[in-house]
Amino acid sequence: MPPHPVITFDEHRQELILTGTWLPRDSAATESAKILMRSAASSVRGTLYINCKRLLRMNSPAFSALLDMLCWVKKNRPDLCVKIIVSSVIPWTERRFRVLISLLGENFSMEQYDRQFYPGQAAVEDASFIPVLQTQAKIIWEQEQHILARHGLSPQMKVADICCGIGSFAMQVARHFAPKLVVGVDHSQSSLIYARDLAKEFHLSNLEFIYGDASNLLLADNRFDFVSCRLALQIFDKPETILRELLRICRPGGRIYLINETYSRCFGYPNADAIAWTYRETSGLYGALSMDLEFGPKMRAYMTEAGLADIYVEPLILTSCNTNGSDFADVIRSWETYAIDQLARNAGKDDAYCQRLREGFAAHVRSVTHEKGFGGWPIWAASGQKPG
Amino acid sequence: MTQMADSMTMPAAIRLCCDMPGFVADWRRCDQFSNFLAESFSLAKADPFAFSNMLSTIINEVLETIFYHNSGRGSLTLQLTEEDMATVFRAEFAVDSATRSMYEDIVSTLANQDPVRLYEQLLFHVSSADTRNICLYEIAADYGVRLAVENGSQKGLICLVVHMDLNK
Numbered sequence: 367m368p369p370h371p372v373i374t375f376d377e378h379r380q381e382l383i384l385t386g387t388w389l390p391r392d393s394a395a396t397e398s399a400k401i402l403m404r405s406a407a408s409s410v411r412g413t414l415y416i417n418c419k420r421l422l423r424m425n426s427p428a429f430s431a432l433l434d435m436l437c438w439v440k441k442n443r444p445d446l447c448v449k450i451i452v453s454s455v456i457p458w459t460e461r462r463f464r465v466l467i468s469l470l471g472e473n474f475s476m477e478q479y480d481r482q483f484y485p486g487q488a489a490v491e492d493a494s495f496i497p498v499l500q501t502q503a504k505i506i507w508e509q510e511q512h513i514l515a516r517h518g519l520s521p522q523m524k525v526a527d528i529c530c531g532i533g534s535f536a537m538q539v540a541r542h543f544a545p546k547l548v549v550g551v552d553h554s555q556s557s558l559i560y561a562r563d564l565a566k567e568f569h570l571s572n573l574e575f576i577y578g579d580a581s582n583l584l585l586a587d588n589r590f591d592f593v594s595c596r597l598a599l600q601i602f603d604k605p606e607t608i609l610r611e612l613l614r615i616c617r618p619g620g621r622i623y624l625i626n627e628t629y630s631r632c633f634g635y636p637n638a639d640a641i642a643w644t645y646r647e648t649s650g651l652y653g654a655l656s657m658d659l660e661f662g663p664k665m666r667a668y669m670t671e672a673g674l675a676d677i678y679v680e681p682l683i684l685t686s687c688n689t690n691g692s693d694f695a696d697v698i699r700s701w702e703t704y705a706i707d708q709l710a711r712n713a714g715k716d717d718a719y720c721q722r723l724r725e726g727f728a729a730h731v732r733s734v735t736h737e738k739g740f741g742g743w744p745i746w747a748a749s750g751q752k753p754g
Numbered sequence: 755m756t757q758m759a760d761s762m763t764m765p766a767a768i769r770l771c772c773d774m775p776g777f778v779a780d781w782r783r784c785d786q787f788s789n790f791l792a793e794s795f796s797l798a799k800a801d802p803f804a805f806s807n808m809l810s811t812i813i814n815e816v817l818e819t820i821f822y823h824n825s826g827r828g829s830l831t832l833q834l835t836e837e838d839m840a841t842v843f844r845a846e847f848a849v850d851s852a853t854r855s856m857y858e859d860i861v862s863t864l865a866n867q868d869p870v871r872l873y874e875q876l877l878f879h880v881s882s883a884d885t886r887n888i889c890l891y892e893i894a895a896d897y898g899v900r901l902a903v904e905n906g907s908q909k910g911l912i913c914l915v916v917h918m919d920l921n922k
């Protein structure tokens with residue numbers, strides 16, 4: 367039988383994967399799909415997964431074909447559980463399958479895979495993270511704007527900023543690099559609301575913010591000239607999955623641009639030891655949520671593995687000399703609030719520990735604001751070309 | 755075929771007309787029209803992709819129903835508007851009296867009974883030959899849309915009206 371255009375069966379994972387748009391004219395046009403799905407359902411044990419993460423549209427005849435298999439399972443395989451996996455990014459799936467599952471009864475369930483799909487998700491998507499992004503954006507852009515041309519950003523490009531957060535970078539690119547289009551994607555609704563308001567305020571019409579999952583982007587292949595993903599690969603436990611998606615949406619010859627940190631190496635003088643302790647610990651607290659805030663120097667390896675060419679990595683080290691000291695201090699204070707209120711408290715750390723963390727952050731603030739002090743934050747910028 | 759929008763970026767209303775024989779000649783028109791209407795209408799929405807994905811899904815179901823249930827004559831006029839925070843889709847086309855009754859029955863049944871129960875009945879207890887109009891029950895049950903049938907602008911025409919609350 368030739369492969370079905372919408373359905374594939376992954377035997378190993380016991381997963382029927384439905385992808386794209388499935389709009390058959392009538393039930394006669396679903397015969398091969400029915401055969402494929404039934405044979406899959408008869409071959410598995412335990413749980414059959416129906417993966418609809420990328421199922422963009424489906425009509426009634428297609429739905430009936432799926433139902434045909436589900437009813438067959440209900441009647442003939444009472445030993446089997448069926449789990450339908452949907453995505454919050456495709457809104458109809460959750461609503462349609464919720465009703466179906468309620469009608470099918472026991473053994474049938476639905477899961478929204480992107481509700482809790484990596485350990486630190488709730489923390490990063492929470493609105494409490496917005497102040498961190500706001501203050502950071504201000505000091506990073508001052509330096510970053512000067513390196514972007516070196517990494518291949520030029521006018522008239524189609525740019526995607528994946529994990530765009532509150533949209534500051536996408537907006538700055540739209541304002542200063544004359545792009546054809548900038549699309550920002552993020553999975554935090556609260557950040558996206560902020561981003562869209564910002565775009566409205568600046569009357570930028572070549573800028574669009576969409577809700578999406580970086581590991582399952584619904585953007586077309588080869589669509590963008592420049593794909594950025596900033597301070598984000600480091601928060602995923604499987605960065606290679608995201609990198610693969612960045613590569614897919616980038617056109618051959620286009621460039622992928624990443625920035626990531628070595629957070630534990632934030633530095634300052636005086637009180638260098640207290641500062642070093644606090645950042646090592648905070649990096650560890652992020653690590654407990656499977657986030658790797660030491661990812662910066664690993665980018666080259668990941669990019670090479672992903673098949674990128676012409677890889678270029680450089681430091682983007684922010685210091686109290688190349689940024690405004692009081693803005694830098696605001697960033698550190700926002701880190702402190704987040705590290706103590708969200709990370710340390712949730713990790714069950716005691717008051718003494720939190721106090722010691724505070725002292726390190728306070729010392730860092732002093733180092734970047736004192737006239738004789740010096741402090742910094744090491745970030746690394748990397749880009750590579752998608753082979754043509 | 756015509757498209758009218760109040761402004762380039764914020765279409766408050768979009769209208770699309772074609773002749774019915776042209777529409778029923780090719781099944782893919784359901785998909786093409788629903789995509790075109792939904793994408794154009796969603797341009798100015800906060801999340802154009804999510805809005806248009808939901809909207810095109812619903813419009814496609816309505817068009818697939820009309821594809822099978824119409825007189826085959828005259829024209830098909832489709833219109834999308836925003837009314838009191840709801841998105842409203844109207845389809846005007848010619849029907850014979852039996853088809854008109856079919857649409858009216860569906861609308862009054864849905865207005866008086868639980869759409870999910872009705873949909874369940876059709877889904878599990880009726881043979882597939884009788885379920886060509888299941889799409890209308892389905893969009894009422896799954897997406898909570900409200901349906902109405904109004905007289906068309908001329909004799910022999912009906913206007914199928916679909917109210918959707920997609921801002922949730």
Ligand SMILES: C[S@@+](CC[C@H](N)C(=O)[O-])C[C@H]1O[C@@H](n2cnc3c(N)ncnc32)[C@H](O)[C@@H]1O
Nearest residue numbers: 491529530531552553554578579580596597598
């Ligand atoms: C550390 S922030 C960086 C934001 C932005 N790039 C910046 O530099 O300000 C990481 C961002 O990744 C987003 N994110 C997390 N998981 C995501 C996913 N699966 N898909 C898309 N965005 C995601 C978060 O909501 C958050 O806005």
